[in-house]
Structures are given as structure tokens and as C-alpha cells.
Amino acid sequence: MTQTPETSAISTPTLPAQYTPADVESRRYEAWVSDGVFTADVASDKPPFTIVIPPPNVTGSLHMGHAFEHTLMDALVRRRRMQGYEALWLPGMDHAGIATQNLVERQLGTEGKSRHDLGREAFVERVWQWKAESGGAILGQMRRLGDSVDWSRERFTMDEGLSRAVQTMFKKLFDDGLIYRANRIINWCPRCLTALSDIEVVHSDDEGELVSIRYSDEIVVATTRAETMLGDTAVAVHPDDERYKHLIGTEVELPLTGRRIPVVADEHVDPAFGTGAVKVTPAHDPNDFEIGQRHDLPSITMMDERGVITVPGPFEGLDRFEARPAVVAALREQGRIVAEKRPYVHAVGHCSRCRTTVEPRLSLQWFVNTGPLAKAAGDAVRDGRVRIDPEDMSKRYFAWVDNMHDWCISRQLWWGHRIPVWYGPDGEVRCVGPDEEPPGEGWEQDTDVLDTWFSSGLWPFSTLGWPERTPDLARFYPTSVLVTGYDILFFWVARMMMFGLYAMDGKQPFDVIALHGMVRDEHGKKMSKSFGNVVDPLDWMDRFGADATRFTLARGANPGQDVPVSEEWCQGSRNFCNKLWNATRFALMNGAHVDGPLPTELSTTDRWILSRLEHVIDEADELFERFEFAKICDVLYHFAWDDVCDWYVELSKPVLAAGGPAAEATRRVLGHVLDQLLRLLHPVIPFVTDELWIALHGTGTVARAAWPQLDKALVDDAAEAEIEALQRVVTEIRRFRSDQGLRPAQRVAARLDGLGVVAPHEWLIRSLARLDDAGAEFAASATLSVAGGVRVGLDTRGAIDVAAERARLEKDRAAAEKEAAQCRAKLGNEAFVGKAPEHVVTKIKERLATAEADLARIGAALEALSA
RNA sequence: GGGCGCGUAGCUCAGCGGUAGAGCACUCGCCUUACAAGCGAGAAGUCGCAGGUUCGAAACCUGCCGCGCCCA
Numbered sequence: 001m002t003q004t005p006e007t008s009a010i011s012t013p014t015l016p017a018q019y020t021p022a023d024v025e026s027r028r029y030e031a032w033v034s035d036g037v038f039t040a041d042v043a044s045d046k047p048p049f050t051i052v053i054p055p056p057n058v059t060g061s062l063h064m065g066h067a068f069e070h071t072l073m074d075a076l077v078r079r080r081r082m083q084g085y086e087a088l089w090l091p092g093m094d095h096a097g098i099a100t101q102n103l104v105e106r107q108l109g110t111e112g113k114s115r116h117d118l119g120r121e122a123f124v125e126r127v128w129q130w131k132a133e134s135g136g137a138i139l140g141q142m143r144r145l146g147d148s149v150d151w152s153r154e155r156f157t158m159d160e161g162l163s164r165a166v167q168t169m170f171k172k173l174f175d176d177g178l179i180y181r182a183n184r185i186i187n188w189c190p191r192c193l194t195a196l197s198d199i200e201v202v203h204s205d206d207e208g209e210l211v212s213i214r215y216s217d218e219i220v221v222a223t224t225r226a227e228t229m230l231g232d233t234a235v236a237v238h239p240d241d242e243r244y245k246h247l248i249g250t251e252v253e254l255p256l257t258g259r260r261i262p263v264v265a266d267e268h269v270d271p272a273f274g275t276g277a278v279k280v281t282p283a284h285d286p287n288d289f290e291i292g293q294r295h296d297l298p299s300i301t302m303m304d305e306r307g308v309i310t311v312p313g314p315f316e317g318l319d320r321f322e323a324r325p326a327v328v329a330a331l332r333e334q335g336r337i338v339a340e341k342r343p344y345v346h347a348v349g350h351c352s353r354c355r356t357t358v359e360p361r362l363s364l365q366w367f368v369n370t371g372p373l374a375k376a377a378g379d380a381v382r383d384g385r386v387r388i389d390p391e392d393m394s395k396r397y398f399a400w401v402d403n404m405h406d407w408c409i410s411r412q413l414w415w416g417h418r419i420p421v422w423y424g425p426d427g428e429v430r431c432v433g434p435d436e437e438p439p440g441e442g443w444e445q446d447t448d449v450l451d452t453w454f455s456s457g458l459w460p461f462s463t464l465g466w467p468e469r470t471p472d473l474a475r476f477y478p479t480s481v482l483v484t485g486y487d488i489l490f491f492w493v494a495r496m497m498m499f500g501l502y503a504m505d506g507k508q509p510f511d512v513i514a515l516h517g518m519v520r521d522e523h524g525k526k527m528s529k530s531f532g533n534v535v536d537p538l539d540w541m542d543r544f545g546a547d548a549t550r551f552t553l554a555r556g557a558n559p560g561q562d563v564p565v566s567e568e569w570c571q572g573s574r575n576f577c578n579k580l581w582n583a584t585r586f587a588l589m590n591g592a593h594v595d596g597p598l599p600t601e602l603s604t605t606d607r608w609i610l611s612r613l614e615h616v617i618d619e620a621d622e623l624f625e626r627f628e629f630a631k632i633c634d635v636l637y638h639f640a641w642d643d644v645c646d647w648y649v650e651l652s653k654p655v656l657a658a659g660g661p662a663a664e665a666t667r668r669v670l671g672h673v674l675d676q677l678l679r680l681l682h683p684v685i686p687f688v689t690d691e692l693w694i695a696l697h698g699t700g701t702v703a704r705a706a707w708p709q710l711d712k713a714l715v716d717d718a719a720e721a722e723i724e725a726l727q728r729v730v731t732e733i734r735r736f737r738s739d740q741g742l743r744p745a746q747r748v749a750a751r752l753d754g755l756g757v758v759a760p761h762e763w764l765i766r767s768l769a770r771l772d773d774a775g776a777e778f779a780a781s782a783t784l785s786v787a788g789g790v791r792v793g794l795d796t797r798g799a800i801d802v803a804a805e806r807a808r809l810e811k812d813r814a815a816a817e818k819e820a821a822q823c824r825a826k827l828g829n830e831a832f833v834g835k836a837p838e839h840v841v842t843k844i845k846e847r848l849a850t851a852e853a854d855l856a857r858i859g860a861a862l863e864a865l866s867a
Numbered sequence: 868g869g870g871c872g873c874g875u876a877g878c879u880c881a882g883c884g885g886u887a888g889a890g891c892a893c894u895c896g897c898c899u900u901a902c903a904a905g906c907g908a909g910a911a912g913u914c915g916c917a918g919g920u921u922c923g924a925a926a927c928c929u930g931c932c933g934c935g936c937c938c939a
Contacts, residue, residue, distance in 0.1 A: 018902080131914085347939075394872070471896095523878080558880080561872095561880085562935095562936095564879055566879080575905085578904050578905090631881080638889085739909090826923080835921090848884065
């Protein structure tokens with residue numbers, strides 16, 4: 001494949017008849033890497049272009065969502081690289097605290113051990129061992145997809161440098177008073193045994209029960225969590241609720257416990273919900289906690305960290321879900337259950353990692369005060385320093401950052417960045433920076449680790465060397481574009497914005513946030529294991545190739561919209577790659593080349609395709625700037641398939657066969673057009689384009705080739721008009737042939753008149769429409785009249801199918817009549833003529849003229865038919 | 868309950884004030900020496916419904932209906 005194509009027209013084919021991705025992909029990828037194509041040079045004088053990869057989870061493997069996101073990023077980076085930017089796409093992974101710890105604990109479980117058997121240090125060592133052996137499978141899969149990432153700069157959130165960044169950030173926030181420790185109600189996972197942040201909780205509408213319990217003669221409360229009554233410390237009513245006004249300040253006896261609890265008045269009680277009286281369990285409900293704070297109520301923690309009841313008595317030792325029916329049964333026995341609604345559908349929070357029902361739990365945790373950080377994060381978008389694309393998505397962003405709660409960052413895990421705070425023997429608290437010695441004897445370090453998102457929030461600058469002032473950081477920060485899904489706009493993006501602006505003295509972490517949608521199946525359904533509609537990108541890559549997989553994903557990528565994919569579309573993408581392969585194959589077989597400048601003497605066909613190419617370059621550039629990947633693919637697909645393959649190549653065949661200088665010129669133009677087309681497509685389908693580009697050039701790689709430059713001098717309106725006219729004539733003849741049932745191979749004698757501008761191309765028309773010259777015995781059995789005054793007389797050597805011909809003409813006439821009627825109606829409307837812009841009126845007049853000419857032409861043809 | 872988005876050809880989606888488009892699927896005819904993973908031709912839509920704005924609405928406004936997502 002690397003041999004230089006011969007310039008002779010009789011060169012032998014250099015490519016097999018079908019494109020086989022497996023023969024190309026790994027070979028090409030290895031070549032790119034070993035040639036250092038992806039390695040960014042910090043010392044070059046090119047303008048920088050930086051993207052950091054949204055770090056995939058170290059436990060994960062490549063799913064369609066990754067493949068999609070990576071395809072878009074790769075396309076952006078590859079194009080910028082070709083445009084002469086110093087392009088850096090920085091890869092890496094995050095340590096996924098809960099997921100990874102769960103995974104290794106499960107592994108230990110199969111050996112009959114728990115992490116506690118190993119102890120903290122040995123367990124963490126074991127996790128590292130796991131990572132070394134089987135973590136990061138996704139990195140190899142990214143190579144298969146063709147990701148042009150700079151592997152020399154790969155980072156991991158738990159590596160030394162990033163850990164240093166985490167500690168530095170924590171200390172900085174701590175010293176600025178933006179990190180604090182407090183007893184709060186947090187989301188607790190009784191299975192993972194750790195706190196979760198709000199965003200790690202997923203809500204779903206679940207079937208539960210709503211039980212109304214009589215607390216006294218006058219007070220009935222409704223609850224979905226009857227067991228928590230064991231921890232009630234008050235009943236609350238609205239201060240204006242006439243039903244209960246007289247009870248405020250009194251006490252009731254809490255059933256089953258014998259405890260007496262007060263009735264308090266609180267504005268936040270909704271008098272319309274249930275009976276208007278609510279039970280208050282400050283240690284197990286965030287709203288109740290607030291009520292407890294306002295009324296100085298005690299908090300009774302009535303279950304342990306595993307969700308097991310700890311209140312002494314008959315329920316002690318029961319799991320929360322066993323305790324619920326037990327408590328209800330006990331209350332019923334006392335006649336205290338006045339109503340039960342079952343099933344009762346209500347929103348329930350689940351741990352995003354293990355789906356266990358989250359337990360609101362009162363505990364001592366570390367928090368980030370997000371107030372000032374979130375304000376800055378919002379302002380950076382409001383004042384235009386950071387652009388969200390598509391812009392509509394800004395609304396979602398503001399909705400989140402402008403209402404952000406403080407962020408619980410401590411996790412009761414062992415795998416992660418340990419909180420750098422030490423507690424002294426006399427209750428002292430000291431935050432230790434990265435270059436400070438931990439305090440000595442008698443001090444103990446906090447046992448918790450930080451939320452994984454804390455380290456991910458530093459990603460755009462920690463990966464470049466922060467907190468050191470590295471050359472990379474100076475050169476590649478702020479990053480150019482963040483490509484990510486709208487679903488984590490508030491998860492991750494908002495965190496990076498807060499941290500980036502704060503740590504980098506107000507410099508935003510990225511200039512543009514390009515949001516994409518979710519990958520869905522061909523019916524727009526979310527891919528899920530339980531639904532059985534998950535498609536594995538690795539499977540597609542095996543069967544259709546990485547390029548086909550990428551093209552399918554990019555072709556569906558409308559900004560911010562979800563992307564449906566299906567195997568059929570991937571097949572279509574594979575077909576497209578094969579089409580390119582064969583077009584290049586044809587070109588090489590016919591001596592197309594890329595040597596020397598374009599000839600000055602060019603045929604109309606050559607000038608036409610070059611002109612079309614310029615429009616395509618222009619459009620592609622404009623669409624790339626707007627992240628319109630679907631439209632980029634569409635434009636290039638149609639140019640490649642319709643213009644280049646279906647028309648230019650077909651028009652070239654007779655030229656090449658005729659030989660001479662025109663053939664020479666066409667060989668050069670064909671080589672040029674393919675060269676440019678392959679460059680334009682390379683960002684999206686890197687493998688096949690590189691293989692073909694090398695076949696065309698004999699050397700190098702398209703990955704280092706220059707991005708096509710717009711050359712307005714090549715735009716040629718006259719050539720375009722001529723070829724379009726030619727296409728109309730050819731298509732009209734083909735249509736006639738098809739309607740008449742003439743076989744494609746059957747040549748038909750014809751005489752062409754009134755060709756006008758296309759007269760010089762009559763021989764091309766004859767070639768494409770398979771027409772023979774009119775001989776001495778020529779007698780037209782049918783005459784076609786094509787728009788533009790072209791008349792085609794055809795000798796079909798026999799009776800023509802009059803009915804078919806009439807039907808065709810009637811159809812054309814109906815269309816022309818409709819068109820004419822519409823135009824006349826408009827022009828007859830004084831308001832239209834008076835108010836519509838001049839150019840619109842002119843256009844309608846032209847359309848009417850065309851339609852009337854068509855009617856006359858078709859009418860005459862019909863008349864001739866019946867004669 | 869609050870917010871956001873979407874209803875256009877059989878399917879999936881573009882179009883977002885001036886002649887309704889694409890891919891796939893479909894119909895007909897073809898192994899025409901680059902490609903049957905292909906070639907040529909074709910059929911297919913009162914643009915969810917109802918009002919309004921406008922010379923002109925698939926597009927802008929209002930309401931309704933039906934889906935989806937996020938937040939509480």
C-alpha cells in the first residue's frame with residue numbers, strides 16, 4: 001500500500017476491492033503514536049488548543065457514551081492539529097472512590113475477607129494492585145477508537161501530582177474559610193457506609209405506603225416511614241392552622257415509647273398535606289432537621305450506619321425495612337392506625353452507585369461553602385468569558401449554580417484522598433498543606449477521604465501540573481473546549497468552574513463548554529441493561545470498523561440533542577468508508593496523482609468539482625466552529641458520494657479513456673479533490689482516510705497534513721451552472737429510459753438540439769446517458785423536451801410505451817400547473833406585491849415564467865404524443 | 868409541584884418567516900470493467916391540534932393534547 005502510484009493510466013490496482021478495517025486500524029494507530037503525532041510540544045510557537053478528557057472511571061470500559069464523546073473531541077483536536085495549532089488532548093482517569101472500593105471489596109469477599117481484615121494500608125495497597133492488573137481497560141479501547149490523545153501526559157486523579165493538587169486546594173479553601181466541618185443531615189448509603197453528595201443520589205418514584213397514625217385524640221400524622229416515629233421529638237403544625245392553634249405548646253405522648261414530645265408551630269408545615277400535622281424526626285429527615293434547629297429540639301438517632309434500629313425495645317436490631325411493618329403492626333394493635341394507603345407512589349432517593357435506598361443521616365461531615373464559588377461560576381458564563389454551546393443550555397446551568405447547596409465532600413471510604421486535617425489531643429484542628437510535616441505524637445489524621453468529584457474538579461489544571469507553575473500550565477491553560485454531556489453540566493462542569501476560577505485567580509478552566517446529548521437506541525430509548533438495548537461500541541468496531549462507528553455517532557450529533565444509533569446506520573457508515581476506498585481505488589487505477597500544482601488548463605468538469613470543493617471547505621469550517629458534527633458529516637457525505645463519486649468520477653471516465661492533455665489534467669484534479677476530501681474527513685474517520693491518503697501520496701500521514709484552505713479563486717459559478725444543466729439533461733434522459741423500461745446497458749441512438757451552454761459537453765451527456773450518435777437511418781421515435789430548451793430525440797428502435805410517456809408528462813404538467821397557480825396567486829395579491837421585499841417578488845416572477853415555459857413545452861410534447 | 872425540551876415521509880432526524888429536506892426502509896430496472904458494502908429511476912408528508920400575528924407560518928405568539936428529561 002505504500003508503493004508510489006504510477007502515473008501511467010495502465011497502472012495495476014493497488015488496493016483490494018473492499019475496505020477491511022482490521023487490516024488497517026491498529027497498524028495506523030501504532031504509526032501515529034510512534035511518530036509522535038499526538039504529542040504536544042510545549043516549546044512550539046504554534047497557538048495552543050487544549051482539551052482535557054472527561055476522565056473515565058478507572059473501573060469502567062468503553063461504552064457508547066464514551067465512544068460518542070471521544071469521537072467529537074477527537075474530531076475537534078485532529079482538525080486543530082491539521083490547522084497548525086499545538087493541539088493537546090490530555091487523557092486520564094479518575095479513581096472512582098466508591099465504585100473502585102466496592103469492586104475490590106467484592107473481590108476480597110470471594111476470598112472470605114473484608115477490608116477490615118486487611119486494615120486500611122493493606123487494603124489501599126490492594127486497590128493499587130488491582131488497578132495495575134486490571135484497571136483502566138478503557139485506555140486500550142480508546143486506542144481502538146483512534147483517540148489522538150497525548151499518552152505521554154496521561155494522568156490519574158490518585159497519582160502523586162494530582163494528590164498534591166487536591167491537598168493544596170483543600171488547604172487553600174480551608175484557610176479561606178470555604179471548607180468547614182459540621183453536624184448536618186447528609187445522604188447516607190447504608191450499604192456503602194458513606195456519605196453521598198446530593199448529586200450522587202438518584203430519585204425515582206417508588207411504591208411505598210402512607211400510614212396515618214393517631215398520636216393523640218386530636219393529632220393524626222401521615223408518614224411513609226412509620227419506623228422513624230421512634231426518633232420523633234416533636235409534632236409540628238402551621239401556626240395559622242385553626243385546627244391546631246390551641247394545641248401549640250402542649251405535649252403529646254409518643255406511642256410505643258412513652259416519651260412526651262411538644263407540639264410546635266412552624267411556617268414550613270403545609271396545612272394542606274394530610275391532616276396538617278407532621279411528625280418531626282430531626283435526625284432522619286432534612287426538613288425535620290431544619291424544624292428541629294428552629295425550635296431547639298433534640299435529635300434522636302434511632303438507627304445505626306447500616307440502617308438497623310438502635311432504640312432499646314422490641315424493634316432493636318431490626319433492619320429499617322423490617323422495622324417498618326413491625327412498627328405499623330404494633331400501632332395497629334393499639335388502634336392507632338387510622339388510614340393506610342398502599343401502594344403509595346412517592347420519590348425515593350437511591351445511592352447512584354449501588355441503588356440502595358439512601359438514609360438521611362445526622363452526622364459530622366466536611367463541607368465546601370459553595371456560595372462565593374458558585375457565584376463566580378455563574379458570573380463567568382453571564383459575562384461571556386465562558387460560552388455554553390448550545391446557548392439554551394445556559395438556563396440549566398444557571399438554575400443549578402444559582403441555587404447550589406453546600407457540598408458534602410467527606411466520604412467514609414479508604415480509597416481516595418485522605419482529608420489533610422489532624423486532630424490534636426486537646427481538640428485542636430490543623431489542616432496540613434502539601435509541604436508541611438504532619439503534627440507529631442498524639443495527633444490523629446481525619447479518617448475520611450474526599451469525594452472523587454473534588455479531585456475531578458481540579459482536572460483542567462491539576463493535569464497540567466498545578467499547583468506548580470509548569471510550562472504546560474502556562475501554555476495550555478485555560479483549555480479551549482470542554483466536551484461533555486448535558487447530564488453532568490451541574491455535576492462536574494460546575495465543580496470545575498468553581499475550582500478553576502478560584503485556584504487560577506479568576507481564569508476560567510475552559511473557553512467553551514460544548515454539550516452533547518445521550519446516546520440512545522434507534523427508537524430514541526435510553527440504553528439500559530434491563531431493557532436489553534445496550535450496544536457495545538467494541539462490537540461495532542469489530543464488525544464495521546472504528547471509522548464506521550465514529551461516523552455513525554458523529555453523524556447523529558446535533559448540538560445538545562440526544563443521538564439515536566442503530567446497527568443499520570453503522571452499516572451505512574461502513575458502506576461510506578468503502579465508497580471512499582473504492583473511489584480512491586478507481587483514482588489510483590487511473591493514474592490520479594498529487595504531484596505538482598493544479599494545471600491551468602481545466603475542463604468545465606474539473607472547474608466544477610474544484611468549485612464545489614471550495615463550498616464544502618467553507619461549509620465544513622463554519623460548521624466545525626459551531627460543533628455541528630451531524631451537518632459536517634452530511635455535507636462531506638454528499639460531496640463525496642454525490643458530487644465526487646456519482647458525477648465527477650463518472651464524467652472523468654470518458655475523459656480518461658480519451659487520453660491527452662485533458663486526461664492528464666483530470667488525473668491531477670481527481671488526485672487533488674480526493675486529497676482534500678480525505679483531509680476534510682480525517683477528523684471524523686481517521687483510519688481509512690489516512691490509509692487512502694498515504695496510498696495517494698506514497699508517504700507521510702494525513703494526520704500531519706494541512707487542513708484545506710479556502711481558495712475563493714477556484715469558485716466558478718459558470719462551471720457550476722453548466723454542470724448543473726448537464727445533470728438536468730442526463731437525469732431527464734435517464735428518467736425517460738427508466739420509464740420506458742430500457743435496460744441500462746442498451747445504447748440508444750439520439751439527436752440533441754438546443755443544448756446551449758452544455759453543447760460542448762454533448763459527448764459527456766452521451767456517455768452518461770448511454771446514447772449513440774444518430775446514424776443515417778436515425779428516426780426519432782420519441783422527443784424529450786428538457787427545461788432550458790434542450791430537445792432530445794431518441795430512436796428507441798420500436799414502438800415506445802406511449803402510456804408511460806403520457807403518464808410521465810401528465811405528472812410533470814400537474815407539478816408545473818401547481819407551481820404556476822401558486823405564483824399567480826401571490827402576484828395577484830396586491831398586499832404581497834406591495835409589502836414583500838423586492839427580491840422575493842422577483843423570484844416569484846421568475847418561478848412563474850419557468851413554470852409557464854414548462855407548461856408550454858409539456859403541452860406540446862403531449863400533443864405530439866397523441867398526434 | 869417547579870423548570871427545560873420535543874411532536875415534520877414507515878423509522879430516526881435536519882429545516883426555525885419566502886418552492887417541505889436527508890439517511891435508512893420501500894417500489895421498479897440493472898452484475899454498465901472503482902465499489903451489489905454497488906448503479907440508475909421512482910413513490911412517499913393537510914409539518915400534533917386550535918386560535919392569533921403577518922402580504923406570507925412547519926417556523927413567531929397563546930392555549931390545548933401527547934411524549935421525554937431534570938429538579939423538589
